[in-house]
Amino acid sequence: AQSVTQLDSQVPVFEEAPVELRCNYSSSVSVYLFWYVQYPNQGLQLLLKYLSGSTLVESINGFEAEFNKSQTSFHLRKPSVHISDTAEYFCAVSEQSGYALNFGKGTSLLVTP
Amino acid sequence: KAGVTQTPRYLIKTRGQQVTLSCSPISGHRSVSWYQQTPGQGLQFLFEYFSETQRNKGNFPGRFSGRQFSNSRSEMNVSTLELGDSALYLCASSREADTQYFGPGTRLTVL
Numbered sequence: 128a129q130s131v132t133q134l135d136s137q138v139p140v141f142e143e144a145p146v147e148l149r150c151n152y153s154s155s156v157s158v159y160l161f162w163y164v165q166y167p168n169q170g171l172q173l174l175l176k177y178l179s180g181s182t183l184v185e186s187i188n189g190f191e192a193e194f195n196k197s198q199t200s201f202h203l204r205k206p207s208v209h210i211s212d213t214a215e216y217f218c219a220v221s222e223q224s225g226y227a228l229n230f231g232k233g234t235s236l237l238v239t240p
Numbered sequence: 241k242a243g244v245t246q247t248p249r250y251l252i253k254t255r256g257q258q259v260t261l262s263c264s265p266i267s268g269h270r271s272v273s274w275y276q277q278t279p280g281q282g283l284q285f286l287f288e289y290f291s292e293t294q295r296n297k298g299n300f301p302g303r304f305s306g307r308q309f310s311n312s313r314s315e316m317n318v319s320t321l322e323l324g325d326s327a328l329y330l331c332a333s334s335r336e337a338d339t340q341y342f343g344p345g346t347r348l349t350v351l
Contacts, residue, residue, distance in 0.1 A: 159338055170343050227285045227288060228283075
């Protein structure tokens with residue numbers, strides 16, 4: 128079984144500032160790692176994923192995450208946030224052979240002017 | 241390509257009733273998973289279906305059940321509703337194990 132810990136429930140940040148949302152996981156088997164974003168009253172949208180290969184993965188809207196196997200982490204970063212990035216962010220893990228996603232509790236990112 | 245659709249978007253039921261939620265996956269996706277999202281418990285995996293067979297099941301009571309049809313559309317059913325069943329129910333479809341695409345969810349309120 129796997130578990131996911133998102134270390135911050137809320138992260139307030141000013142517009143154009145950098146941000147890091149932290150995610151740690153535990154698992155006894157090889158896993159896939161994901162970040163999803165949820166805007167109010169909507170479903171989840173895939174932001175980025177790590178399956179294998181390069182440990183640094185990027186999204187089309189400027190977010191990036193780095194898989195660190197030794198620290199079992201998959202932190203999400205953005206060098207300069209926008210008001211529109213305000214949302215709930217979920218880190219998730221699944222076994223490479225399975226389809227069930229285990230989610231963290233989520234981090235609420237609030238970007239203010 | 242159309243995304244995952246879920247119907248209805250909103251439901252209000254009373255305790256003791258039962259409810260059926262529907263999910264249509266992305267065309268070509270044969271795996272459908274269901275998740276429950278609540279403020280207290282967060283996102284929890286309910287079950288996953290592939291080619292009409294339940295392959296994985298989360299830790300939920302037997303009141304929660306599902307099925308998948310030959311066209312990959314899926315339904316989940318909750319019987320004898322309890323107040324604690326109030327939640328956003330999310331459906332996700334996937335072609336392979338590496339990515340799941342989520343629908344907008346069904347908001348169930350139990351009074």
